[in-house]
Amino acid sequence: MYSTIFSHVGKYKKEAYLSPLTIVGEVLMEVLIPMVMGLIIDHGIRKGNIGYVAGMGGLMAVMSVCSLCFGALAARFSAVAAMGFAKNLRSALFRKVQGFSFANVDKFSTASLTTRLTTDVTNVQNAFMMFIRMAFRSPIMLVCATIMAVRQNRRLSVVFLFAIPVLAFAVFFIISKAHPRFEKMLKKYDEMNGKIQENLVGIRVVKAFAREEDEKKSFGENTNSVRLAQFAAEKLVVMNMPIMQLVMYASITAILYFGGHMAVNGNIETGELSSFIMYVSQILMSLMMLSMLFIMFVISRASLQRIYEVLAEEPTITAPEGAGARARDGSVRFENVSFSYYDDMGNLALDHIDLDIHSGETIGIIGGTGSSKTSLVQLIPRLYDATEGKVFVGGHDVREYSLDTLRSQVAMVLQKNVLFSGTIRDNLRWGDENATDEEIIEACRSACAHDFIMSFPKGYDTDLGQGGVNVSGGQKQRLCIARALLKRPRIIILDDSTSAVDTATDSSIRKAFREKLADTTTIIIAQRITSVMDADRIIVMDGGRITDIGTHRELMQSSEIYREVYDSQQKGDDE
Template sequence: MIKTLMKQIKEYKKSSLATIFFAVIEVVLEIIIPLLMASLIDKGIEAQNMDAVIQYGAFMFGIAICTLLLGFLAGKYAAKSSTGFAANLRDAMYTNIQTFAFSNIDKYSTAGLVTRLTTDVTNVQIAYQMIIRMCIRAPMSLICALAMALMINVELSMIFVGAIVFLVIILGIIMYKAMHYFNEVFPKYDDLNESVQENVVGIRVVKSFVREKHENEKFKKAAQSIYKMFVKAEGILAFNNPAMMCAVYSCILLLSWLGAKSVVAGNLTTGELTSLFSYTMNILMSLMMLSMAFVMITMSLASARRIVEVINEKSDLVSPPQALTSVKDGSIDFNKVTFSYKHGDGEPVLRDVELHIHSGETIGIIGGTGSAKSSLVNLISRLYDVESGSVCVGGEDVRFYDLEVLRDEVAVVLQNNVLFSGTILQNLRWGNESATLEECQDACRLACADEFIQRFEDGYNTYIEQGGTNVSGGQKQRLCIARALLKKPKILILDDSTSAVDTATDASIQKSFEERIPDTTKLIISQRISSVQSADRIIVLNDGIVDGFDTHENLLAGNEIYQTIYETQMKGKEEA
């Protein structure tokens, strides 16, 4: 874990080392001040030597100014290092998430990934700043102060040693007990974020079903769970301060009593006793800083593990060493394919699928809900790998292709259409970054989107709100189809992506496909017979098994499932 985190310091190593350097020099100068104070008292005040008072006072003032400047520089570089470290952590996680296969993404909830990128990184950032500043400054200050105290008086310095041993034991117990709760509390942030995310995304559904009270209760439950865990953790950490105060006051009382005796006995000067009091505060303040740092580090360890988990996650799908870099055509072959979302121990979603599709064909895919239509087409662009058998595109197993090359040749318009905030033109160019306005307009005409875009005041420069909330479902679908067409793919998959458009527009889109992109293999998933009946052939899926694969006429004559769907839909039309 430490090795993975250290790699993300990168260009901020120099500023991290600068922080340590300035902190060390600051401590050295601070340790000198009590010695000068002792000399000022013994050689200046008690000896009634005003020149010595001025001389030592000037030295102390100069050193104080230097420590102030060094503290500022240490703080500045610590802030730069920690924020840069946090930025690199977020970048490393986000970059790795982009490489995830769907199976990797399924392991983490969206809310969980957001928590890791925000709350967890912030915790680690604060802990890192404390490590390079407090965890360097405090131990060194403690050691130097203890060494100086031993030089002044060994017997009285044993008071500090006893306090240090006492606090180390207490802090160790506190950290051990608190760590258990912090390990549990941060995953609960995932539940809280998930509750917020679901509510915001589905706010229209919440309001239409008047479920605000239910959502409030759900959020309160998640928030209360975090509250209870933090109360338990903080309840243990609360022992830190009393233990620290106990050590501080015990040291002061013992030092006052035993030190006064030593001064009276002539074994210790007044100045030396004063410097011992200063070193007492140095030692105990160092311990207090260390305890604060340890508390934060304890909290951040759970966050660090969650961050490293994402950074080290390896994609289940990678390009082979000598990957194919071109796809010959849009032919598709499923050779005895069995597929499960949980490899090895999951229930098969597709079983023994044998299909052979020619390049340029228009293929309809129909079946009941849960018949694995989307799962079937997800295998074509290798969003998942098969359990057994093989899926071939252009005559080659999809596992032999470079992933980017394969997916560039397979355009998918999903069931849940996603538009991003930005103009229509910017959204369309997701399909082809260098597409001209004319190419975008041509793709929109093919997808029957041009006619409604022209009605917008700003045309193709119309701004799309986040999630495409300012366009209708049908308009969103047509824009997504146009975006896919701009890729000029060899295979086009429409996964129930015309469900929100009327049948006339649906027919018009399919006619445009036949006339303008005849060489592209087109797979059309739909619940409507009218959307697939003009296809060259139609796949009928039933519970992950291919029940039929033929033309509309032949299926209507000999496939029971297809007949049932057809009769149900036709009967519904007649009654309407």
């Protein structure tokens, strides 16, 4: 786990190595300063040797400046290395997520992935910055100061034998109890982020139903859960500092007591005692920093595990090495296909589907909610893989294509239409980044989008805002259709993509498809029978199975489900 994550330090290794090197210089200066101070007191001040005091005082000042410079450099190097590491780690996580299938994203949830890319990476960044400084500074300081203290007075050094076990026990206790609490805290963060995301995406629904107060109350409960989880975790961690300070001050008090008696009896010089006390402070401060390092490790360990889970996750959909299949046409074939979202053959969304769609054919798909219409078409571009059976596109099993090649041949307008921040033109060029203005306009005319685009003051340069908040649902659908058309695919799938447009616009879009996409296989999922009644064939689905296939006329005679849907819609129109 650690090698995988810390391999992303990348080009910032130089700074990561320079930070501990400069810390060595800082520590050496700090360790020598108390010795110089003791010499000034014992050989300069006590003997009235002003020249000695001035000379050694100047040396002490130079050492202080050197320590300051080394410390500043170490801080800069560690900050650069930690921020660069965090940048690389976030980039690696984002690239990994981009390679995930829908099933992988479903496993983690969007909110959890957001937390891992933000909060968890920040925790690891802070731990890494502290590690490359304190993990070197504290042990070096501890060893050097201990050597100097023992060299000054072995008898007084016995105090350390009592202080160190207390500190070690306290750190072990906190580490063993805190880790599971931080894991729980991060899960609460996931839940809170999920609530924020859900509320912001559905803010119009919240206001339409006047549910603001309920959402505030619900979010308050979420934030309180985070607060309680934080409190449970942090109340252990905050014990570290008081325990460390208690041990440190008790040790210094003991040294002052015993050292004072020794000084009175002439067994130790005043300057020697002063420098010894400073060494003790450095030793205990080093132990305190080490304990804080361990605590930071506990906090970051939960984040490290969550980040590693994403980096180690294998995409459920991959292409074989050297996949070089090319679609010869827009034909689609389902061969005894079954599919489950949970890889459970006892809980199938699609049950033994056999279907042949000819190249250039227009296929309509009708069925009630939960009949798995969307599940069926999502197998064509391999957004999910069939649990059993095979799906063929252009004469080849979809698993024989590289994902880029397959998905460049299949354009899909999903139920949930998504636009991105930027201009209309930028969003349309997702279909073809090299599309000319003429090609963009032609695609928009086919999708009945050109007229409303030109009604905006900036036309195709209109900024859509985040998620396309500046356009209506019907306009968003038409822009997504135009974007798909720019791919010039062999197969285009419209998953209930005209539900928000009026019947006249729907009819115009279908007419444009018939005239301009004669060679393109078109699959239309719709709730309105009028949207598919002129298709070459219509598929009726129920309970994950295909119950009937035929033209509108044939189904009106042979399919009870189709006839019931048609009659109910005609009755609704008449009323």
